[in-house]
Amino acid sequence: MDSNNIYLRHLERKDAGALFDLKLRNRDFYQPFEPIRDESHFTLEGQEKEIANGIQGxxxxxxxxxxxxxxxxxxxVGRIALTGIARGPFQNANLGYYIDRKHNGRGYATTAVSLCVKIAFNEFDLHRVQAGVMPRNLPSIRVLEKAGFRNEGLAKKYLKINGTWEDHALFAITADDIIH
Structure with missing residues (x-):
């Protein structure tokens, strides 16, 4: 895992074209692991809207x-997000990520997850980050395990992915699990 190869940066409006190209290039590759999206998502305007929503979030x-x-x-080469942030006694976020197919297997996802978790704990003062992954998505499970996440169990029919309610293995890491 070499964090010298990648960096994370908040997406900005100027990134919409590159994000659009990434999504289009990987659409068929990602589809088995994603919800069915309206065609407007796969447009430049759709990516501009996604970035604007991220900025507002x-x-x-x-x-x-x-x-x-x-x-x-x-x-x-990818996107990573902390979403559904809950404050108060929970201090939790959900983690989601993807990497361009042509860059898979180079450790970028593991590095990105580790960097994002450090940001969550050190900059946003979260206590917990969790991720759900379909049990058949072994590469993603391996990313989470290498980044220090623990498997906390199976959520049956958790999310509707590609038109089917899919089980998800739930993984989590807490601030207590890593050294700041």
Whole structure:
């Protein structure tokens, strides 16, 4: 895991074109692991709206959405987000991420997850970050395990993915699990 290869940056409106290209290039690859989305999602305007919603979410402390960028070229190779932030006694966020298919297997997802978790704990004072992943998505499970997440059980029929209610293994990490 080499954090010298990538960095995370809040997505900005100027990133919409690159995010659009990333989504289109990987649409068929991601589909088995994503909800069915309206066609408007797969447009430049759809990505502009997603980024605008992310900016608004950050202003409201509800979500933080980052691009995953290669340091060498500043190319966007993925996206990672902390969403559904709950404050009060919970101090929790949900984690979601994806990496461009052509960049899979290089450790970028594991590095991005580790970086995002550190941000969650050190900058946003969250106590817990959780992620749900379909049990058949072994590469994503391996990413979470390598980043220090523990498996907390199986949620039956948890999310509607690609038109089917899918079970998800729930993983979590707390601030107490890592050294700041």
């Amino acid at each position: 950050a202003l409201n402390d509800q979500s933080y959405i980052y691009g995953i960028f290669l340091k060498e070229t500043d190319e966007i």
